[in-house]
Amino acid sequence: MVRIEIDHGRCVGNAMCVATAPRVFAHNENRQSTVVDPDGDPEGAVLEAAGNCPVSAIRVVDAETGRCLFPRADG
Known part of the structure; x- marks a missing residue:
């Protein structure tokens, strides 16, 4: 399960x-x-969506561990 955060100060729609x-x-x-349902699509699709955001407005976090999945700190 993931937690998805959207920075509306950056989002250009x-x-x-x-x-x-x-x-x-x-x-x-x-x-x-x-976000209407954080578990609505596979995690891979969520990470791809975050990666495709042209203004980097999406942050994806592992809901259990709190580890940031996107953007990744290690590259």
Whole structure:
């Protein structure tokens, strides 16, 4: 299980995350991404969506350990 954080100060609403993991992400009334179900798509799709964000507005954390999965500190 993951915890997904979106920095709305950075999000520009280009929808790459919505296209990559549509059961996890959706746009709010401001056309910014929100998390509708963090377990809606496989973890790999969530990480891909975070990696595709052009403004690095998505952070993915392991909900049990608190370890940051994206962006990774080790590269």
